[in-house]
Amino acid sequence: MAVIESQLDAQSDAFKNNAKLMTTAVDEFRGIERRVIETAQAKAPRYVKKGFIPPRERLSLLLDAGMPFLELSTLCGYMQEEDTDGSGAGGSCITGIGYIAGVRCMVSVDDYLTKGGSITPLGGKKRLRMSTLAMENKLPLITLAQSGGGNLKLIGDFFGESAQSFAQQCRLSAAGIPQVTVVHGSATAGGAYQPTLSDYLILVRKQSTMYLAGPPLLKAATGEIATDEDLGGAEMHSEIAGTNDYLAENDADGIRIAREVTQKLGWNKKQRLHAEVSYQDPLYAAEELRGIVPEDSKTPFDMREVIARIADGSDFLEFKGDFDNGTLCGHMEIQGQPCGVIGNNSPITAKGAAKAAQFIQLCEQSGTPLLFLSNTTGFLVGTEPEQAGIIKHGAKFIQAVVNCTVPKVTIIVSGSYGAGNYAMAGRGMAPRFLFAWPRSVVSVMGPAQAGSVLRQVAEAKMARLGEITDHMRASVDAMEKETIEAMEAKSNALANTARVWDDGIIDPADTRSIVAFALSVCREADERTVNTNTFGIARL
Numbered sequence: 001m002a003v004i005e006s007q008l009d010a011q012s013d014a015f016k017n018n019a020k021l022m023t024t025a026v027d028e029f030r031g032i033e034r035r036v037i038e039t040a041q042a043k044a045p046r047y048v049k050k051g052f053i054p055p056r057e058r059l060s061l062l063l064d065a066g067m068p069f070l071e072l073s074t075l076c077g078y079m080q081e082e083d084t085d086g087s088g089a090g091g092s093c094i095t096g097i098g099y100i101a102g103v104r105c106m107v108s109v110d111d112y113l114t115k116g117g118s119i120t121p122l123g124g125k126k127r128l129r130m131s132t133l134a135m136e137n138k139l140p141l142i143t144l145a146q147s148g149g150g151n152l153k154l155i156g157d158f159f160g161e162s163a164q165s166f167a168q169q170c171r172l173s174a175a176g177i178p179q180v181t182v183v184h185g186s187a188t189a190g191g192a193y194q195p196t197l198s199d200y201l202i203l204v205r206k207q208s209t210m211y212l213a214g215p216p217l218l219k220a221a222t223g224e225i226a227t228d229e230d231l232g233g234a235e236m237h238s239e240i241a242g243t244n245d246y247l248a249e250n251d252a253d254g255i256r257i258a259r260e261v262t263q264k265l266g267w268n269k270k271q272r273l274h275a276e277v278s279y280q281d282p283l284y285a286a287e288e289l290r291g292i293v294p295e296d297s298k299t300p301f302d303m304r305e306v307i308a309r310i311a312d313g314s315d316f317l318e319f320k321g322d323f324d325n326g327t328l329c330g331h332m333e334i335q336g337q338p339c340g341v342i343g344n345n346s347p348i349t350a351k352g353a354a355k356a357a358q359f360i361q362l363c364e365q366s367g368t369p370l371l372f373l374s375n376t377t378g379f380l381v382g383t384e385p386e387q388a389g390i391i392k393h394g395a396k397f398i399q400a401v402v403n404c405t406v407p408k409v410t411i412i413v414s415g416s417y418g419a420g421n422y423a424m425a426g427r428g429m430a431p432r433f434l435f436a437w438p439r440s441v442v443s444v445m446g447p448a449q450a451g452s453v454l455r456q457v458a459e460a461k462m463a464r465l466g467e468i469t470d471h472m473r474a475s476v477d478a479m480e481k482e483t484i485e486a487m488e489a490k491s492n493a494l495a496n497t498a499r500v501w502d503d504g505i506i507d508p509a510d511t512r513s514i515v516a517f518a519l520s521v522c523r524e525a526d527e528r529t530v531n532t533n534t535f536g537i538a539r540l
Contacts, residue, residue: 002317004308006284019291025438026507032086033074039087040113053251055111058144059094061255069098070517077122078498081154088115091123095130100142101263106134109144116148121158125500131168136432137525140178142258145195146185169197173536180261182254183208199537200261202246203234204254210237272527277336280313289508293414303328303343303373310334310512320355327352329359335516343373347380348420350388353397360400369407369519372425378418397423407522409515412436418444427501433518436493436502443491450487451480
């Protein structure tokens with residue numbers, strides 16, 4: 001055992017101030033999530049009268065009671081696109097990983113109570129991310145569909161790429177990963193392809209409709225007059241066109257059938273049974289994680305303090321602990337699941353990059369998943385680092401991160417800047433899962449640095465042209481200020497999660513349970529064998 005002895009003083013004024021700031025940030029994003037739900041629920045009564053079950057109630061009926069559900073990207077689109085007050089966050093869909101009839105699944109529920117479930121560019125990005133997670137982790141994808149389709153005001157911004165989601169559905173089917181869709185309302189034009197590209201389709205009698213052109217468009221285009229039911233009703237698709245597979249009597253019955261289909265997949269019949277593993281909880285309270293990150297981002301902190309509060313028994317076997325303390329590497333277990341850890345205590349040096357690259361190769365050799373705990377200003381710069389081969393060693397670090405095949409889980413604990421974001425398995429490096437703590441920052445560089453760089457460039461240009469006037473200085477001052485403000489607005493945790501740069505902001509106190517869940521998803525996927533085919537399942 002190599003138990004970490006915490007040096008954190010939970011009674012100090014600094015800790016209490018850090019915890020207060022983090023708690024405020026946690027309350028802020030939880031408050032936004034609640035407001036989105038409350039705004040949607042206020043519209044529910046008039047739909048309930050028509051026989052529609054509200055989206056979150058549909059989700060509850062679909063999932064196994066009492067089993068964990070990890071909701072993802074809850075704040076997608078926050079204060080972006082047409083969300084002017086924050087109440088439209090979430091991308092008009094509820095997504096996450098949960099259990100259905102004992103099977104761990106990726107779940108997507110259209111939130112028709114938020115902007116009619118219409119799909120914006122960021123909402124489409126969230127949906128594509130969910131199908132990617134289903135592919136990578138071999139999770140059946142269960143969708144409860146009731147969407148207004150693409151947002152016509154914004155579709156010009158993303159139509160050229162909109163087929164990516166349909167292409168991914170085709171790949172999922174060919175990869176042997178089942179997709180089950182219940183259409184609760186209308187599915188029109190492009191929206192009709194999502195359910196029909198699924199492997200199993202469930203329509204609701206007198207409620208579901210699917211067609212490429214609805215009655216108004218049909219009349220305008222051809223002059224033909226047809227009813228909803230004749231053109232694309234559930235009974236027509238079940239009895240005449242043969243598009244549908246299962247006909248449900250109402251909303252709840254459709255969800256019941258989806259659960260039964262999932263159960264009949266026999267998805268776990270070949271899975272290896274694992275003996276229950278006993279493990280020791282960390283020696284320090286999870287709530288103390290809120291007090292670790294300092295108020296001033298320039299103030300360093302020891303990532304071992306984070307590890308001590310998420311590792312089983314606070315046991316951490318450090319790798320090359322005397323060779324560059326700035327990049328932290330080592331082994332631990334989380335709820336009995338082994339993982340290698342790479343964390344930051346300072347900028348990444350040539351030595352730190354070389355150590356991390358070697359450690360990744362060792363984890364690859366042993367098949368050990370990697371957990372990245374990111375708090376880095378990036379790679380160290382200067383004459384000495386350059387002569388030490390920082391570019392060469394940094395490139396090998398990044399190459400190891402990209403090419404290793406073991407699962408990668410990333411937590412943006414505090415800062416994630418520049419190429420340090422790449423090395424620490426940021427979004428562009430495609431980790432299996434990526435979560436962010438509140439108050440974290442992802443940016444090419446610090447806002448003050450960016451402002452200073454542009455200021456120096458502008459002043460050098462003006463100096464070449466002659467005397468610098470007071471008006472010119474004022475203009476440079478304004479440019480520097482605007483740059484700092486713009487970068488601060490676009491690099492904070494809420495702005496990053498809104499653009500789906502992560503899979504969600506999490507409470508630091510939940511880090512251990514979320515990482516453990518993610519690791520178990522990855523392990524189950526890597527042990528699973530699927531029956532692939534060439535073209536996916538054709539709907540005949």
